[in-house]
Amino acid sequence: MDEDELVVNITSNLVKKDTSINIFSRIFPKKEAHDYVAKIGKKYGFDVYSLGPIKVPPSWGGNASIYPIVLVKSKTKTKQTYERPIVLFLGHLDVVPVTEKEKKFWKQIDPFSGKIEGDRIYGRGAFDMKGGDAAFITAFSLKEIEKGTVVIAFSGDEEVGGFISMPKIISFLEEKNLMPNYVIxxxxxxxxVIVTKRRASTKLRIVFPLYKKKVMGVLREEEYESFQGDGNETLHSALYVLGADSHALLTAAKMTVGWKINYLESSSKKWNSVPKSVKISYIDEFPEKEEEIERKEYYYYEGLTKVLEGLVSLPSIDWEAEKSTYGISVAPNIVILDDKNDVGEIVIDLRAMLRDGTRHKEIRRKVEEHFKQFLEDVEVKVGAAVNSMFSPPDSKVVLALKQTAEKHGVHVLRIGEKLGGASDSRYFSELGIPCAELGPSGRNAHGPLEWVSISSLRKLVKIYQDTFDLLTLSA
Ligand SMILES: [Zn+2]
Structure with missing residues (x-):
């Protein structure tokens, strides 16, 4: 099998092995994809290191394990010391599950069939990122390594943060003296696009007493919706851009300033999902006389009323973050009103370019200070905190990727920031190791009828090979 066939074959086979992961639904990948990579790795002369099974924490539920795997190839066959420079090709085997809502769009094609049609390979994970994974393996299966060492590492939990695989992969690389000079x-x-930057994400929990009180007035109910700039509904808050998109809860908060809030419901149940709609009701204490509506006594939440007031001006805090193409976005997604215990909670997904991981704590302090101007008893806690990816855009690995991409007919539109979620690269960029991301083209990552372009995968194989040579032979 030549490289052009091999990359298609491996992508399609990887798609066939369901590696869906979702902590909330307690879905974890089986070992099958790992075993397949191990088999292919051995067949093509890589040193294969299985770093799993690693048990997931009890809080994630289930009896599941994660199976990261590393393939290494060097000119010298001795495993004791690998020659430098070391180029790490970093991928992930896990995928996001196919949702019930999504299934109707897949009815022509089984999302785990790896179906090939024209220039496309269809299936969950074909694009994100089993195509890229296959390109890594293919690039160094048949190629002779002249200098340096290729390391291909696959994490098994990237879609849920990489917290299980990545520390293990890094400690393995340290032990084997394989910490990379470059990461692709x-x-x-x-x-x-060659990606060198991604925003950090801070999950902030605004916890406050509800302070249930009574007031005379008329009950008014409203429903607000979230919209993306092009009119579609906003889904993932990694893609939400403040000022360009509208957020139902921010709209609801703005429209009800000065009223007493009686009830609030956000349709979002996930901290990083923008609610499709928000229902809010409030008490109008002074209805117009002409309306002739009888004023009655209603309960309202004094605490929630104050916190919502604070929410409107929250984006105006001086965050002291680095410049980001997409600015800073504040997405208050989940609302919990625990009437019995008199506690309310709003969960915010804040995306900003934070150069230093410790800045999450600073952000927490600023947000708490802000809300205290409205309600003294507010407490702000940091939930999950994911750091930025931040790598020099003029590093050798970026320039080499750009040069080889252009050589193989891929016109790089831009070098820099990508809107969207995090990637595992940040674990290395944090350590000061230059990183660059360039993958195949395709459509609908995490979505219906996801596909990857075969011709782009074939080009990518050559791009990875030539980039490796540029980085190693000149060293
Ligand atoms: Zn991915």
């Missing part, structure tokens, strides 16, 4: 990630992109 094959995460997909709908347009050819």
């Amino acid at each position: 990630n094959g995460e997909p992109s709908t347009v050819p």
